[in-house]
Amino acid sequence: MTRPRIGWAVALLAILAAWQAWVRLRDVPDYLLPAPTDILAALRDDRGRLASDAAQTAWEMLAGFAAALAFGLASAAALHFSATLRRAVYPLLVASQSVPVVAIAPVLVIYLGFGLAPKVAIVALVCFFPVTVNALDGLRSVDPEYLRVMRTLRGSRLSTFRRVELPWALPAAFSGARVAASYAAVAALFAEYAGGSSGLGETMQTATAQLDAPLVGAAVVVLAALALALFAAVSLVERLTIPWARRAA
Amino acid sequence: MHAVSEIVVADAAKAYGDVAVLGGVSLEVPSGGTVGLVGRSGCGKSTLLRLIAGLEAPDRGRIAVAGAEDEAGRLASCALMPQADLLMPWRDALGNASVPLENAGVGRREARARAAELFAELGLAGFEEARSWELSGGMRQRVAFARTLLAEKPVLLLDEPFGALDAITRIEMQEWLAGALAALPRTAVLVTHDIDEALRLCDRVVVLTARPGRVACELDGAGPAEPAREQAVEALR
Numbered sequence: 001m002t003r004p005r006i007g008w009a010v011a012l013l014a015i016l017a018a019w020q021a022w023v024r025l026r027d028v029p030d031y032l033l034p035a036p037t038d039i040l041a042a043l044r045d046d047r048g049r050l051a052s053d054a055a056q057t058a059w060e061m062l063a064g065f066a067a068a069l070a071f072g073l074a075s076a077a078a079l080h081f082s083a084t085l086r087r088a089v090y091p092l093l094v095a096s097q098s099v100p101v102v103a104i105a106p107v108l109v110i111y112l113g114f115g116l117a118p119k120v121a122i123v124a125l126v127c128f129f130p131v132t133v134n135a136l137d138g139l140r141s142v143d144p145e146y147l148r149v150m151r152t153l154r155g156s157r158l159s160t161f162r163r164v165e166l167p168w169a170l171p172a173a174f175s176g177a178r179v180a181a182s183y184a185a186v187a188a189l190f191a192e193y194a195g196g197s198s199g200l201g202e203t204m205q206t207a208t209a210q211l212d213a214p215l216v217g218a219a220v221v222v223l224a225a226l227a228l229a230l231f232a233a234v235s236l237v238e239r240l241t242i243p244w245a246r247r248a249a
Numbered sequence: 250m251h252a253v254s255e256i257v258v259a260d261a262a263k264a265y266g267d268v269a270v271l272g273g274v275s276l277e278v279p280s281g282g283t284v285g286l287v288g289r290s291g292c293g294k295s296t297l298l299r300l301i302a303g304l305e306a307p308d309r310g311r312i313a314v315a316g317a318e319d320e321a322g323r324l325a326s327c328a329l330m331p332q333a334d335l336l337m338p339w340r341d342a343l344g345n346a347s348v349p350l351e352n353a354g355v356g357r358r359e360a361r362a363r364a365a366e367l368f369a370e371l372g373l374a375g376f377e378e379a380r381s382w383e384l385s386g387g388m389r390q391r392v393a394f395a396r397t398l399l400a401e402k403p404v405l406l407l408d409e410p411f412g413a414l415d416a417i418t419r420i421e422m423q424e425w426l427a428g429a430l431a432a433l434p435r436t437a438v439l440v441t442h443d444i445d446e447a448l449r450l451c452d453r454v455v456v457l458t459a460r461p462g463r464v465a466c467e468l469d470g471a472g473p474a475e476p477a478r479e480q481a482v483e484a485l486r
Contacts, residue, residue, distance in 0.1 A: 145331055148304050152329040153349040153400045163348060167339040244338040247382050 031211040039217035046215055049203065054222050056199040060116065060191065061184040061230060064123020068180055071124065072131030073173065079132075080139040080165070097129050101187065105194035119191035119199075126187035127180035134176025138169030171245040174238040181234045185227035200226075255280040255326075255404060255436040256301060261310035262461070263296055270296045272461030273310065280403075283430060283437045285447030285470065287481060288457030294440040297462070298406045301438065302327040314404055328400035332409040334389040336381040342392045343368065343377040349400035367395050371429060387418045391425070398433060405437040411446070423449055444481045448474050456484045 016036045022028070023035040030038050043050065079086045105122050112118040142165050150160045192201025200219045207215035238245075256278035263271040271293040278284045286294045299305045300312055303323030314323040328349070336345045343364050350360035368374055373391050381389060390410055397405060410426070411419045427450055430437060441447050447454045447470070454468040454477070465484035468477040 143335075145333065146335055148299070149329055149331055149335055150348075150352075151304060151324060152302055152327055152402075152406075153396065154352040155349075156352065159352045163351065164337065167337065170339075242339070244380065247338065247380065 031213050034214040034217050038214040039221060042212075042214035042218035043221065046218060050200075050218060050222050053198060053200045053203050053219065054226060057185075057188050057192070057201065057223065058226050060119040060123055060188040060199065061226060063116070063120040064187065065127050065180060065184045065230065067120060067124040068127030068131055069177060072128050072176070072180075073135055075128075076132050076135035076139060076169075076173070077161075079136050081161075093129070093132065101126055101190050102194075105190055109195035114195050114197060118194070119188060119196065122191035122194070123184050123187040126183050126190075130179040130183070131173070131176040134179070135169055135173040138172025139165050141172070142168045167242075170242050174234070174242065177234050178231060178238070181230045182227060184230055185223050189223065253280045254278065255282075255315055256284075256438065257311070257313045258297070258301065259311040261297070261300055261307040261312055263293070263300060263305070263308050264461075269461035271300075271307075272463050274457070274462060274464055275310075276455050276464060276467075278436055278438060280436055281434050282453065283439065283451045283470075285451035285454040286438060286440045286457060287442065287444050287447045287454055287485075288462060288465075289459050289485065290442060291460050292457045293460060293462035294442075294457060295408050297457075298329065298408050298438060298440055301404075302329050302406050304329070326402055327404045327406055328397045328402040329406045330393055330397040330408065330410050332412045334381070334386075334393040336384075336389055336392060338381050341378045341380055342373065342384065342388075345381070345392055346395040346399055348396055353401075364395065364399060367398060370432065371395050372425065385418070386414050387422050390414065390422060394426070394429065398435075403436055405435045407437060407439045409440055409442070412441070419446075426450060444478055445474075448477055448481075454481065456481050458484075 020036050023030075023033055028035075034042075075089075079090060101122060104125070105118070108118040108121050112121060146164050146168075147160060150164055155163070188199070189201040189204070192199040193205060196202040200223050204216050204219045207213075207219065254277040256276075258274055258276050260273045260275055261271060262269070262273045270291075274293075274297060276284065286297065288294050296305075300307050301314060301323065303314070303320040303325075306320055311318060312323065315326040317323055317326065336342075337348070340348070343361050346364040346367065347355075347357070347360035350363060351357060355363070365377060368377060371391055371394065373388070373395065376384065376388060376392075379388075381392075384392065394410065397407075411422050414422060423446055430450070439447065439451055444454070444456075448468070449470075451470040454470055456465045456468065457463065458465045466480060468481055470477075
């Protein structure tokens with residue numbers, strides 16, 4: 001058990017060491033490729049700015065992710081209950097995913113202003129799809145034998161949904177939530193690029209313009225940490241809410 | 250002995266697409282009686298059970314359970330126990346058994362209390378909080394049977410309840426079920442491909458022919474076993 005856990009840390013250290021050596025030995029200018037130690041220095045020197053940026057971006061990620069969960073699960077349930085709705089809306093939902101976020105983000109900024117709202121909306125838009133599709137798949141994959149037996153056990157449509165379909169779909173819904181969690185950080189970044197006055201994306205944009213590559217690197221590190229934290233949080237909630245899923249499988 | 254027939258099946262037939270599964274079956278089950286349905290795999294035993302349960306409608310013929318001929322009416326009187334236990338891993342054993350009570354609007358706490366009483370009667374005491382993966386195949390079937398009983402329907406439809414169990418557990422469970430049905434009498438239809446099991450557990454055994462299933466012969470479960478067994482084997486040939 002301990003070996004693979006150490007494994008990734010060793011690999012990471014090896015990559016960082018090689019990177020550091022390359023930059024120092026070849027004398028690569030830091031605006032082209034900052035050394036890991038330069039990024040570390042930027043993390044330290046700009047910690048105040050990065051911390052407030054991280055708080056801003058984390059808030060956008062969380063609010064957007066939460067909205068995506070709420071809307072995603074609600075639409076999955078609605079699409080599950082109504083075949084008509086499913087036939088009408090599902091293809092549109094799939095098609096909507098081919099619209100690039102980069103294209104609609106500026107439009108949302110025009111509609112919703114430069115505040116928090118367009119960022120949350122963009123994160124929610126990106127995260128909504130995996131949640132909906134996975135939850136719906138989960139709901140539709142219930143063994144029909146369970147549904148038949150529930151009918152003979154006094155199960156109404158609603159009680160069957162509550163006692164069989166919903167718990168059955170939870171593992172799939174959590175898979176969707178984990179995918180969504182991993183999208184949330186990049187989505188928040190897009191949103192801030194499209195029109196933000198604060199946040200990690202905005203800092204990356206200005207730092208790039210000023211050729212301050214160490215600060216860009218530092219912002220990337222912080223963003224990655226946020227993404228990992230959200231992913232880990234979802235995985236933790238999953239383990240706590242559906243401990244049976246791993247045992248029963 | 251029993252004047253009233255709880256279940257009446259008259260010339261029921263069912264086909265799925267081009268495949269005729271049941272070819273006109275007639276049988277009656279008296280109130281409180283236990284009838285076994287025996288036949289080869291695919292002869293329509295489980296289909297007949299689903300038709301009786303009101304989960305499906307026959308293409309032809311008439312089926313009445315407790316006087317009701319429509320699907321909803323039959324469904325109101327029947328509880329089905331399938332071969333696979335179909336326990337829910339997100340509930341413990343007691344929670345699984347209390348599902349039908351909760352479905353009927355009984356509060357969780359009271360439903361669990363009532364299921365617990367039954368657990369004691371069915372030899373499940375001590376396993377109340379066990380999860381399905383912690384139970385043996387036989388214990389899972391007992392929980393599934395408790396759940397079926399707690400639907401509180403007059404008719405039990407048992408679809409090869411011991412089909413997935415090993416031979417020794419199977420014999421244990423047959424004795425156990427005989428005891429449970431004696432203690433908590435219900436009208437029951439037991440589907441099995443095991444003639445001995447049917448003769449051991451049922452008052453009467455209906456042998457179905459190969460697909461499309463028809464009644465080949467009816468045997469008296471209370472009579473001497475060996476002639477009945479031979480008669481069934483002959484009918485299945």
